[in-house]
Amino acid sequence: DTGVSQDPRHKITKRGQNVTFRCDPISEHNRLYWYRQTLGQGPEFLTYFQNEAQLEKSRLLSDRFSAERPKGSFSTLEIQRTEQGDSAMYLCASSLSLLGERGSGNTIYFGEGSWLTVV
Amino acid sequence: GDSVTQMEGPVTLSEEAFLTINCTYTATGYPSLFWYVQYPGEGLQLLLKATKADDKGSNKGFEATYRKETTSFHLEKGSVQVSDSAVYFCALTSSILTGGGNKLTFGTGTQLKVEL
Numbered sequence: 375d376t377g378v379s380q381d382p383r384h385k386i387t388k389r390g391q392n393v394t395f396r397c398d399p400i401s402e403h404n405r406l407y408w409y410r411q412t413l414g415q416g417p418e419f420l421t422y423f424q425n426e427a428q429l430e431k432s433r434l435l436s437d438r439f440s441a442e443r444p445k446g447s448f449s450t451l452e453i454q455r456t457e458q459g460d461s462a463m464y465l466c467a468s469s470l471s472l473l474g475e476r477g478s479g480n481t482i483y484f485g486e487g488s489w490l491t492v493v
Numbered sequence: 494g495d496s497v498t499q500m501e502g503p504v505t506l507s508e509e510a511f512l513t514i515n516c517t518y519t520a521t522g523y524p525s526l527f528w529y530v531q532y533p534g535e536g537l538q539l540l541l542k543a544t545k546a547d548d549k550g551s552n553k554g555f556e557a558t559y560r561k562e563t564t565s566f567h568l569e570k571g572s573v574q575v576s577d578s579a580v581y582f583c584a585l586t587s588s589i590l591t592g593g594g595n596k597l598t599f600g601t602g603t604q605l606k607v608e609l
Contacts, residue, residue: 407597
């Protein structure tokens with residue numbers, strides 16, 4: 375049983391460079407989420423996919439951030455022209471929902487995160 | 494908007510001590526409530542959950558009861574171990590996103606240190 379996997383686990387980049395993170399959700403999970411976590415804080419929602427459709431984006435997601443899930447399986451999160459304030463852990467999560475289900479109790483499973491340090 | 498408030502840490506306990514980590518929430522509608530645990534350098538793991546009032550979630554000796562009247566979901570464990578040292582996050586989902594997805598809103602986390 376494979377959980378949510380993220381790659382790379384750690385990335386150090388210079389300010390102004392672009393970075394891309396990949397997330398492979400739990401197989402057959404149709405929902406995929408990206409969160410950001412800074413030191414001493416809880417994770418904050420960034421964006422969410424239902425299959426391949428990006429249905430919600432937080433105000434935290436500036437124009438330099440873009441996320442895709444082209445085939446409804448894996449997802450990528452790209453940050454362009456990185457800034458020091460982008461340094462954080464980027465968490466991917468997934469869950470399974472049934473057709474027509476709108477309950478709020480579905481369990482969301484998280485990956486181990488991708489640490490980004492912008493120097 | 495929805496929010497979660499947790500007691501500040503770090504909480505330092507001796508092994509076998511009783512643990513309580515307080516969590517209160519503000520939400521519209523009827524949220525589901527969760528506790529997640531994060532070990533050093535790792536992602537979040539679901540510890541337990543409760544989806545309606547008076548439900549009790551439990552796992553690995555940890556328990557939390559959904560109290561709608563006090564809007565609380567306090568985490569308890571009768572006898573902590575060194576291996577329980579981690580950061581604990583209380584969270585809720587109630588804001589249904591477009592298409593029915595859940596958005597978790599987290600507290601700031603409470604660090605627990607258990608010493609021998």
